[in-house]
Amino acid sequence: VAKGAGKNQWRRYQAHLHGAMVERLELRSALDHAVHEGHFLLAYQPIIDLGTDEPVGFEALVRWHHPTRGVVAPAEFLEVAEESGLVVPMGRWVLDQALHTVAQWRRILPRAHQPFVSVNVSVRQFRDGAFVDMVEQALAYAGVPPQALMLELTESVLDGDHEPIWADLAVLRDLGVRVAIDDFAASSSALGNVRRRPIDVVKIDKAFVDGVVDDPHQLALVAGLINLAQALGLTVIAEGIEDPAHRDLLARLGCPLGQGYLYSSPVDGTEALSQMTDRLPLVA
Numbered sequence: 001v002a003k004g005a006g007k008n009q010w011r012r013y014q015a016h017l018h019g020a021m022v023e024r025l026e027l028r029s030a031l032d033h034a035v036h037e038g039h040f041l042l043a044y045q046p047i048i049d050l051g052t053d054e055p056v057g058f059e060a061l062v063r064w065h066h067p068t069r070g071v072v073a074p075a076e077f078l079e080v081a082e083e084s085g086l087v088v089p090m091g092r093w094v095l096d097q098a099l100h101t102v103a104q105w106r107r108i109l110p111r112a113h114q115p116f117v118s119v120n121v122s123v124r125q126f127r128d129g130a131f132v133d134m135v136e137q138a139l140a141y142a143g144v145p146p147q148a149l150m151l152e153l154t155e156s157v158l159d160g161d162h163e164p165i166w167a168d169l170a171v172l173r174d175l176g177v178r179v180a181i182d183d184f185a186a187s188s189s190a191l192g193n194v195r196r197r198p199i200d201v202v203k204i205d206k207a208f209v210d211g212v213v214d215d216p217h218q219l220a221l222v223a224g225l226i227n228l229a230q231a232l233g234l235t236v237i238a239e240g241i242e243d244p245a246h247r248d249l250l251a252r253l254g255c256p257l258g259q260g261y262l263y264s265s266p267v268d269g270t271e272a273l274s275q276m277t278d279r280l281p282l283v284a
């Protein structure tokens with residue numbers, strides 16, 4: 001009996017594995033289709049000056065516009081996009097679309113209120129060696145200056161051997177593109193490495209921001225991080241601000257910029273533009 005049960009369990013396990021594999025393959029082929037058809041859209045979340053509460057830029061966040069499932073969040077497809085390499089053409093679409101949109105906004109908005117757009121990029125996008133050319137072409141095609149673009153790379157790029165990526169980022173930074181480290185959680189290796197890398201901005205991860213009000217240890221870490229960043233000439237963006245208490249404390253600690261549901265969830269391009277125009281004085 002025991003042996004029979006074991007065999008059944010094994011079969012069920014095999015069937016489960018098979019099912020998961022089929023699901024992944026299906027996801028991959030649907031994603032491949034989406035990349036070819038351009039079935040994506042971008043949501044924009046304002047990046048706020050914590051001193052004035054005004055938006056200064058927007059982070060572009062990709063969504064999959066699925067024909068039957070509707071709008072699909074990146075958590076559900078980014079892993080497959082990365083390991084299949086589809087993140088490369090998808091990332092190109094994201095960059096083009098984000099720059100096209102920020103170009104439109106900048107044509108409409110007055111000189112003193114020109115927003116930038118911040119685009120998430122995966123280390124995988126650097127692998128074919130054409131990243132710098134791709135960004136330069138996208139900027140030229142959209143007709144925006146490099147200062148209108150910020151690139152976000154996650155903290156993991158700071159550990160391990162990514163010299164070719166840093167070389168590319170140094171070139172883009174010399175042009176005027178800004179480089180941000182996303183989801184910064186101040187692991188000791190990350191802290192030690194920011195100083196010697198071509199970086200302009202660190203984005204403090206939401207997990208850290210959440211702790212500042214209730215946890216003195218987290219508060220001390222974030223305060224230290226803000227001071228360190230300032231000493232290194234870096235800007236700080238606090239991510240995931242949901243609560244006015246967090247906002248007030250971060251502002252008091254000298255954190256210059258922030259984003260989060262307190263201000264706005266990610267919205268479509270039209271809504272993002274109204275967030276900017278609604279704040280303009282009536283007579284320019």
Ligand code: C2E
Pocket residue numbers: 045060061062073074075078087091094120121122152182183206239240241242259260261262265266
């Ligand atoms: P991220 O770059 O750290 O983006 C912040 C995420 O937190 C976004 O989720 C945003 O909607 C969410 N968020 C913003 N404010 C709040 C808040 O106050 N509270 C909470 N709980 N969440 C908040 P989203 O849009 O689902 O994106 C998830 C991740 O997917 C992003 O994290 C980024 O790493 C990745 N991603 C998004 N777009 C792209 C892209 O175009 N290319 C690549 N390679 N990755 C992308």
Ligand code: MG
Pocket residue numbers: 059120152182
């Ligand atoms: Mg980001």
Ligand code: MG
Pocket residue numbers: 182183203239
């Ligand atoms: Mg982030």
Ligand code: MG
Pocket residue numbers: 183205206239
């Ligand atoms: Mg994050």
